[in-house]
Amino acid sequence: MIGYLVRRVGGAVLVLFGLSLLLYGLFYLAPSDPAILTCGKGCTPERLAEVRHALGVDDPVATQYAHFVRGLVAGRDYPAGPATRHCPAPCLGYSFETDQPVTRLLLDRLPVSASLALGAEVLALTAGIGAGVLSGLRRYRWLDRIVNGLVLAGYAVPVFLVGLLLLLLFCVQLQWLPFPSYVPLTTDPLAWARNLLLPWVALAVIQTAAYARLTRAGIQETLAEDHIRTARAYGLPERRIIWRRALRGALLPLVTLTAIDLAAIMTSAVLTETMFGLPGVGQLLVGAVNQIDLPVVVGVTLLAGLLIVAANTVADLLYRAVDPRVELR
């Protein structure tokens, strides 16, 4: 178990280094120059060189990468005019665009994204498992057909359409809810939930569809297994068979999927964040890519990688807890 965790952490470090290396390589190959963007209109060659130096992009890419890694592990000092400013480890550098520390930017936006992801997943799991169980037990009856139709619709409708319709209905027509703007949970829990309700629903629509399908298939598959027949042959009531035996097997694949979905929503729910004006990590990434803001791009990508690896490890541990046959090696 401990050996397993050590191996997983070691693997994660390797993955993250590989990821950052890849990003630097891609950035180096890209034809655009962040200094030109920063320097702005009417930029003289001398000024451009200064900007380049300030951003650190005049060094060879290998040197840049070495600096980056050193900053990450030990922190690093940046020239700021005559003085220097210290960026403590783990240092991801300063945004080319806003000159703020990348770690600060990420920490500001992570709670927003986490709130969004957690709420959406709770909603989606509840609705998805519920619908999946219902339709799995009533296979090929009208309820199953309705659920299946809704699931397909959920898959097909793009999130921005759902979002716009929700905004139109609840904020414009009925005026039951305010236009979403993020309020931290610690400031006012009620306002936090009210503001996030619509984004949660919009995001949950697609996830619900996926979970419902998986649960339906899982329930049907488990109910056909021999040990369910044994349970029936020993007089266990049907309800107990479903809740204690079938559901456990049916929900196993959901564990992995949910963990990875959580990590994915936290870093890449760009459309939802944009539509509802939520200052999340996804928005940060899109802005940074447009501005060739390398430190921010690297920062967000590493965060995404870290979350995915962590989510996978948690999923494996959960899997082990739910299914005694699983061995962690």
Place this chain on the structure above:
Amino acid sequence: MTTLTVENLRIRFGDTVAVDGLSFELPAGSALGIVGESGSGKSATALALLGLHTSATIEGRISFDDLDLTGLNDKQWRQIRGARIAMVFQEPLTALSPFHTIGDQIAEVYRLHSGASRQAARQRAVEVLRQVHIPDPAGRAASYPHQFSGGMRQRALIAMALACRPRLIVADEPTTALDVTVQAQILDLLDEVRETTGTSLLLISHDLGVVAGSCDRVVVMRRGLAVEQGETAAVLGAPTDAYTRELLQAAPHPTPPRKNDGKPLLRLAGVRKHFKQRRREPVKAVDDVTLDVRAGETLGIVGESGTGKTTLARLMTGLLTQSAGTITLDGVDIARRPGGSVQMVFQDPLSSLNPRRTIGESIADPLRLSGVRDPRSRVEDLLERVGLARREYDRYPHQLSGGMRQRVGIARALAPGPRLIVCDEPVSSLDVTTQAQVLALLEDLREELGLTMVFISHDLAVLRQIADRVAVLADGRIVEIGDTAQVYAAPQHPYTKELLAAVPVADPAEARRLRALRRSLDLSDTKS
């Protein structure tokens, strides 16, 4: 006094009649066997006794202790199931929930029917686990099914059946998935349970030998009908029905030995095959095997699951490369053998044939490989030779029966004109009458084509019929090898003795003698 009376039972699935007018009686405390091949309706009968059919129409009467089971509603059924009639299923691995411990599963059933406290239910679970000879029952109750061996899982299922002290235990092919020595242990256990608890036993099997040793009366079923029933000794000793006679004749029987002094064709010297494992000791599947297969002989190799039979077969055909030692065919390293000179017949003909290609195309493959341009007529000749019609060329594997598919497997092995054929459990998935036909076919082909054959099986009776010499495999090593007659008459190694005592035989008197022999060999120690 009778525990169970079945009168004129009819089970239909839509228009298909699975059981057609079956009647039998099971006296209290006795054992009844139902024997039949696949599709005879024996499992459908078992499920009907517990009301477990969901889509079948059931007619007739099933009386159980003065209770008419045919008219029960769901709730009444649930009070019978497990409490008064308990079932033991075929596949002990899948028949238990993988998510709950053995003890919890048994305790759950007991609590459900007795209303006992958790504590009392747990105690009862340990008690019945002890009754079926699980070592350290209190400790092992906390194990999950995957931590048990096949035999122990079947014991656990029997323990579960015993938990509520039922009046009747229905065992549907309880030993089919098990090794022969474990099978003997489980049958002995069922017998012991019946003696000590006074419960009645309905034992369903395709194997006459399994029923012969364990049942007082037997019903022979064919296509939903009981063709014959009566005292086991009478039915099996002097059958009146033609089908019963056919079944008995189809069971493998010893043949007079053939002397073969041919030169060695395939030679294995010090052959080992170790499979590396991550962070574990390598698995020594084949460990220092030295043997010769003589030209023209049939060498039988017998062993239980996990003894390295299949690995050895794959080494002999060059499908695997040995970790150490040499394998030569006619003096040439097996890796450089002439193409097509060694062929293999696999255990499961359904999964070893490509389901998306016609069987003719599958057989034609090795011919095309050896440069035959238009192999169709050659393939049709082969089909005819193995007892199939020429027009079967264009059919797909799923359209054929198990026996026909195995004939296809044999035709494919014959196609390139091999000198040696390695058969890996070629008849173990077939019904006994089909098995007899396929064995006869292999025998004919060997005579006619002068083939050399290696025949791998877990079934000692089959080997006794087909093999000239037998090698006994245990833990990747050959513990005994010799002429078939000699090995069977005077086994030297303890493991061979154990195997031979475990073979089910269709003669009830002999079966009882073997059970006594097993007890004296003390095989009921808990090694499964």
